[in-house]
Amino acid sequence: MKNLYLLVLCACLLAFPACDSEDEQDIIPNSNPGPKPLPPSTSVDSIDPQIEILYPLLEGTYLRIGNLAVNVNAWDEKQLKEIRVFLEDPSGTRRKINEVFTGIEEDPKHQNFFAPLLPNNAVTGGVHTLIIEAEDMQKNITVKSLRVHILADKLSELDFNTAFASTGWFEWSNNYETAMNILFFNEAIYSILNQNNWDYSIDTTLVNEFGLDFGGHSQLWKKWDTNKNDHLEYSELEKGMQDLKFFEDWDKNKDNVLSEQELAEGVGKLWDVNKDNVVTPDEYERKLLKYFLP
Numbered sequence: 001m002k003n004l005y006l007l008v009l010c011a012c013l014l015a016f017p018a019c020d021s022e023d024e025q026d027i028i029p030n031s032n033p034g035p036k037p038l039p040p041s042t043s044v045d046s047i048d049p050q051i052e053i054l055y056p057l058l059e060g061t062y063l064r065i066g067n068l069a070v071n072v073n074a075w076d077e078k079q080l081k082e083i084r085v086f087l088e089d090p091s092g093t094r095r096k097i098n099e100v101f102t103g104i105e106e107d108p109k110h111q112n113f114f115a116p117l118l119p120n121n122a123v124t125g126g127v128h129t130l131i132i133e134a135e136d137m138q139k140n141i142t143v144k145s146l147r148v149h150i151l152a153d154k155l156s157e158l159d160f161n162t163a164f165a166s167t168g169w170f171e172w173s174n175n176y177e178t179a180m181n182i183l184f185f186n187e188a189i190y191s192i193l194n195q196n197n198w199d200y201s202i203d204t205t206l207v208n209e210f211g212l213d214f215g216g217h218s219q220l221w222k223k224w225d226t227n228k229n230d231h232l233e234y235s236e237l238e239k240g241m242q243d244l245k246f247f248e249d250w251d252k253n254k255d256n257v258l259s260e261q262e263l264a265e266g267v268g269k270l271w272d273v274n275k276d277n278v279v280t281p282d283e284y285e286r287k288l289l290k291y292f293l294p
């Protein structure tokens with residue numbers, strides 16, 4: 001039956017050019033030929049769209065007060081209608097996530113979807129499912145999903161490495177790459193210290209507190225502001241971080257990048273006040289909230 005349909009379709013298509021030229025001759029004398037008929041559809045779109053999840057990279061655990069965003073690309077060989085993203089809570093209730101305009105260039109075949117998910121007070125704790133749907137103009141739909149474990153108010157019950165990883169800070173600061181190079185590391189520290197992104201002005205007390213909280217360095221601002229203009233130029237930050245040797249010391253396997261694990265261990269070592277090799281919530285909670293969960 002299907003073959004018969006195809007034969008008929010082919011026959012019609014072959015017949016069309018001849019018909020066209022005859023029709024054109026017929027309508028030339030007409031002063032108002034009307035809208036030109038649409039060309040016959042030569043194929044049906046039965047191919048599903050494709051989805052690429054840029055992040056979250058992995059199914060993971062995040063604090064409700066941490067950073068988590070969803071970023072997805074989808075494309076279709078004909079024409080994409082839309083990307084839809086839902087977050088399903090542990091009870092199975094689904095809510096649609098609204099897209100945030102990013103200005104990323106799109107065309108009929110490609111679309112991008114970006115939205116921050118966390119921090120969000122409305123999100124409860126528990127295992128959630130992130131559901132991504134891409135639909136084309138012929139209603140072909142592709143669905144991908146991944147699980148995200150959201151921790152509501154459990155910071156004080158977490159071991160340090162889990163707490164650090166759950167902030168989402170590493171992913172957020174590192175453009176969702178799995179290894180952080182020195183440029184991203186310095187920029188990440190700079191954005192912790194310079195909370196006003198528009199200029200170099202800085203809360204000098206915060207720099208001094210950072211010095212004390214990360215290795216007991218007193219009066220760090222005095223050392224860092226080498227040109228004494230009360231601003232932190234990026235070059236001063238780079239020089240200051242080089243002197244502290246954090247990147248060098250924390251890069252345990254010496255591959256010139258920091259993994260999230262290396263970063264957590266490096267920070268943890270500085271925050272283990274009583275040096276018992278365990279970073280307890282009373283040792284890390286205030287600092288984690290202050291520097292990595294602002």
Ligand SMILES: [Ca+2]
Nearest residue numbers: 045047076136
């Ligand atoms: Ca398609």
Ligand SMILES: [Ca+2]
Nearest residue numbers: 225229231233
């Ligand atoms: Ca300066």
Ligand SMILES: [Ca+2]
Nearest residue numbers: 251255257258
């Ligand atoms: Ca490394």
Ligand SMILES: [Ca+2]
Nearest residue numbers: 272274276278
């Ligand atoms: Ca300790």
